[in-house]
């Protein structure tokens with residue numbers, strides 16, 4: 007673990023709100039996160055400059071975002087992003103904190119964190135959530151920092167990667183094995199836009215997520231979804247070069263009862279992120295999770311042949327999802343510790 011020693015002299019840190027339309031400052035903000043992740047995480051999944059710039063300059067109706075820069079002697083060395091959900095979870099905010107490796111252990115991170123609480127409190131939030139990454143069996147500066155700042159651990163996710171070309175030989179047998187167990191369901195795939203006939207089912211599944219996926223001690227409430235939110239998200243993705251490759255499970259009456267999604271950016275097409283996967287209760291035990299994921303891997307390979315690596319995260323306690331991921335060849339490379347503190 008990289009663990010720079012604390013330096014005896016601490017500088018005066020000036021925290022400023024960064025206007026995302028100021029490209030010079032936004033670029034510096036992005037670079038600080040990029041440099042901090044490069045020395046603290048085993049794989050580079052940090053967002054590209056192009057997609058970050060496109061995303062942060064867009065007004066969103068689902069999240070209010072505040073960018074903070076930490077300046078020492080007029081140079082920005084620390085960068086935070088505070089996100090306030092607007093449709094649900096109005097009690098909480100989520101922050102990411104980065105300090106450039108050249109200025110760590112000088113209380114820049116501490117100043118950013120304290121400022122972020124004020125930002126969120128002014129929007130009537132009472133809880134701050136953050137994520138710290140750490141090696142599978144070790145601590146990390148991020149984890150020690152979050153603990154020092156009073157965050158407590160709420161949920162531990164194993165972060166996993168799978169190399170697609172090296173594992174595609176597994177897919178035929180897995181799909182066959184799964185198909186034998188779900189004769190009453192169809193597996194469907196789509197890209198970027200949820201087919202109109204599945205939008206209602208997709209919203210229901212998203213609203214179930216918090217209750218159905220392990221959340222540990224995290225103080226979160228179910229999200230609220232409707233067709234408008236789905237369509238706004240699709241428009242946003244289109245503007246920021248994000249593609250969603252998705253597979254769903256459809257029951258005999260035509261209802262969407264399961265979904266899995268992969269996100270790939272056109273600005274960083276060599277890797278993607280496997281985000282949520284859910285099968286509704288009542289439809290579990292038919293290998294639908296495995297069937298959807300295999301179908302989605304295949305579709306991704308066909309549509310995005312340059313995408314070679316996927317990353318995902320699952321709660322350690324999520325036995326069903328972990329079994330599916332293991333069958334697909336995912337291997338654990340780090341941990342994500344989801345943390346929270348009252349503010």
Ligand SMILES: CC(C)(COP(=O)(O)OP(=O)(O)OC[C@H]1O[C@@H](n2cnc3c(N)ncnc32)[C@H](O)[C@@H]1OP(=O)(O)O)[C@@H](O)C(=O)NCCC(=O)NCCS
Nearest residue numbers: 042103104105110111112113114115116147148150151154
């Ligand atoms: C985590 C991070 C933001 C900390 O920034 P920082 O400016 O170095 O942190 P600070 O100097 O303000 O540290 C505040 C306290 O956190 C703890 N801490 C921070 N880094 C630590 C480390 N490497 N080892 C041990 N304790 C550490 C200490 O208790 C420290 O107080 P002290 O120096 O008086 O002992 C920085 O290491 C970073 O950018 N890491 C990569 C991204 C990341 O992990 N983000 C945070 C996730 S919550």
